[in-house]
Amino acid sequence: MIDIRLHDTMAREKRLFEPADPGRVTMYVCGPTVYNRAHIGNARPAVVFDVLARLLRHVYGRDSLVYARNVTDVDDKIIEAARAEGVDPSAITDRFERFYLDDMGALGVAPPTIAPHATEHVAEMVAMIGRLIEGGNAYEADGHVLFHVPSDPAYGALGRRDREAMIAGARVEVASYKKDPADFVLWKPSSEGVIGWDSPWGRGRPGWHIECSAMIERHLGRTIDIHGGGLDLIFPHHENEIAQSRCAHGGAPLARYWVHNGFLSMAGGEKMSKSLGNVVSVADLLAEGHKGETLRFALLSAHYRQPLEWSFSLIAQSKATLDRLYRTAGDAAPGTVDAGVVEALADDLNTPLALARLSAIEDAPVLRASGALLGLLGETQVSWFQGEGDARIDGLVAERTEAKKRRDFAEADRIRAVLADEGVLLEDGPAGTTWRRA
Numbered sequence: 001m002i003d004i005r006l007h008d009t010m011a012r013e014k015r016l017f018e019p020a021d022p023g024r025v026t027m028y029v030c031g032p033t034v035y036n037r038a039h040i041g042n043a044r045p046a047v048v049f050d051v052l053a054r055l056l057r058h059v060y061g062r063d064s065l066v067y068a069r070n071v072t073d074v075d076d077k078i079i080e081a082a083r084a085e086g087v088d089p090s091a092i093t094d095r096f097e098r099f100y101l102d103d104m105g106a107l108g109v110a111p112p113t114i115a116p117h118a119t120e121h122v123a124e125m126v127a128m129i130g131r132l133i134e135g136g137n138a139y140e141a142d143g144h145v146l147f148h149v150p151s152d153p154a155y156g157a158l159g160r161r162d163r164e165a166m167i168a169g170a171r172v173e174v175a176s177y178k179k180d181p182a183d184f185v186l187w188k189p190s191s192e193g194v195i196g197w198d199s200p201w202g203r204g205r206p207g208w209h210i211e212c213s214a215m216i217e218r219h220l221g222r223t224i225d226i227h228g229g230g231l232d233l234i235f236p237h238h239e240n241e242i243a244q245s246r247c248a249h250g251g252a253p254l255a256r257y258w259v260h261n262g263f264l265s266m267a268g269g270e271k272m273s274k275s276l277g278n279v280v281s282v283a284d285l286l287a288e289g290h291k292g293e294t295l296r297f298a299l300l301s302a303h304y305r306q307p308l309e310w311s312f313s314l315i316a317q318s319k320a321t322l323d324r325l326y327r328t329a330g331d332a333a334p335g336t337v338d339a340g341v342v343e344a345l346a347d348d349l350n351t352p353l354a355l356a357r358l359s360a361i362e363d364a365p366v367l368r369a370s371g372a373l374l375g376l377l378g379e380t381q382v383s384w385f386q387g388e389g390d391a392r393i394d395g396l397v398a399e400r401t402e403a404k405k406r407r408d409f410a411e412a413d414r415i416r417a418v419l420a421d422e423g424v425l426l427e428d429g430p431a432g433t434t435w436r437r438a
Contacts, residue, residue: 002059004346006226007305009234009258010158014348017257019225025056025065026220028255030212030229030237031115033072034096035081037281038103040295040310041264041272047296047375048261048304048349049228050109054373055345058337068219069112070212071097073119074205079194089195093119103282106292107299108375116215118206122197124214125206128248129186129199137247140201141177143189147209149182152243158258159235184240186210209240216245216254227255231262261304267311280310291384294319296375300351321359322376323436326384328367329377335365337373345373385436393424397433400426 004017019025029049032038049069056065073093082089101111118125129145132138137151149155156162185207190196196203216224222245229238238258245254266278285295297318302308338361344354354374361367371377386393396415403411416426423438 002342002346004055004059005348006257006259007348009260015257017225019060020223020256022060023064025060025226026068026224027053027056027065027226027228028068028070028212028216028220028224029112029227030233031069031071031112032097032100033075033077034093034100035075035078036096037283038100039272039279039281040285040299043104043107043109043282043295044264044299044304044308045228045230045261046104046109047107047299049259050375051300051345051351052226052228052259052349053110053112054375055342055349058342058373059346065113066220067112068114068116068215070215071115071117072208072211073097073117074195074211075208099283103286106286107282107296108293108378110375114219116219118211118215121211121215121218122206124218125210126187126197126199128214128217128244129206129210131248132186132244135247137244138186139179141179142175143202143204144175144177144185145187145201146178146183147186147240147244147247148179149184149243150180152247154246155182155243156239158239158242161235184209184236186244209237210244212237212241213245213248213254217249222249222252222254224255226257226259228259228261231260234260262302262307264299264308264310267309267313272310285315290315291319291322293376293378294322297322297355300355300374303352304349321355322384325359325367325371325377326379326381328362329364329371329381331381332364332368334369334372335363336369338366338370341370341373385434387437393419393435397426397435401433 005014006017007013008015027049029045032042053065053067071093074089078089078092081092085092129138132147133140133145136148138145138147186209187199187201187204187206189202189204194205196205227238227241242254246252264272266272266280272278272280282295286292294315295318298310298314299308301314301318338357340357341354344350344357347353351374358367358370358374358376361370368377396419400412400415403409403415419426419435424435425438427434427436
């Protein structure tokens with residue numbers, strides 16, 4: 001058995017990964033809130049945890065992993081978007097969930113085992129909130145139900161912030177009905193015309209944090225092996241998940257390992273944000289002609305826990321490396337995965353080292369199999385370089401071949417130049433001339 005080591009945010013160190021049941025490894029990753037198109041920063045955790053899922057299946061067996069990635073389909077931003085368009089919230093969530101799945105699929109992200117939706121698990125959330133109230137960890141006030149943070153002495157262990165920093169970081173709403181400023185909402189009232197469900201505390205809807213705890217309990221169990229997400233979720237989201245789950249389950253931990261990916265910034269170190277107007281969506285990048293696999297390679301080029309600076313030079317470099325790998329791989333069938341690639345990934349998903357070792361492989365079948373472990377080299381050589389083909393380009397290549405046969409090298413050079421201006425590169429070899437898009 002290959003030893004996997006993961007950096008555990010809770011322990012602040014790299015730990016040997018030992019699942020509770022090697023035959024049923026459980027992983028939950030916070031998924032999208034479906035009200036807008038995913039930007040390239042949103043894609044980073046999807047790609048990172050897709051690689052981890054591939055590694056876990058490689059080590060423990062194809063059917064060993066139960067991987068859940070939730071869909072938040074009830075949220076104030078969704079309600080606002082639906083109101084702006086004059087449609088039901090489901091019209092917004094259905095549309096943008098399809099977009100999300102299409103965008104992530106283009107990046108080679110395989111669907112999770114389970115994709116639980118918040119709106120389909122309100123009964124589980126209501127039940128968990130009821131238990132928290134019974135245990136003295138939550139209370140009803142002014143139509144709301146709030147988790148009482150001082151009732152959990154261990155609150156704050158994940159982020160290790162002091163009380164003042166936690167209150168400031170959570171942007172806590174000052175409300176007269178709160179017993180403590182740090183208390184957070186588990187259930188909120190819904191006004192007339194706003195999506196809601198009946199509950200013991202009146203018609204309303206769940207807070208954001210409770211959905212993950214309830215869906216984890218429903219699909220994976222009280223304590224899971226791995227909980228993942230971006231660094232921005234450590235506080236308050238994951239901190240609150242931990243508290244409410246621990247209190248609802250008699251002190252049992254929510255997860256045995258906490259894994260978080262780092263931020264993505266634009267070139268120059270500027271954080272990607274809508275307020276700065278520098279958001280780059282996955283859909284826009286694909287529409288510009290960049291292959292999803294190129295974007296995936298770029299996202300894996302830095303260690304997942306480190307910041308990643310996004311730039312078009314990074315995309316170009318990733319494309320050039322993949323071009324070389326596809327030329328080496330040819331059309332070989334996958335063979336055995338390279339041990340060095342597995343070793344790199346098993347060491348806290350060291351994808352930069354794994355990619356370096358991938359580039360050193362000269363055996364085509366081994367290269368194909370090793371690339372697949374990273375979600376790469378999934379196309380044929382022809383489809384990678386030529387896409388769906390182009391009859392016009394094929395015709396020009398044939399004309400150039402005939403020109404060379406009659407020793408009309410000026411015409412041959414002219415055709416090469418025309419194609420080069422269009423971003424099409426010609427490669428002459430013993431078997432004839434092939435072309436690829438730059």
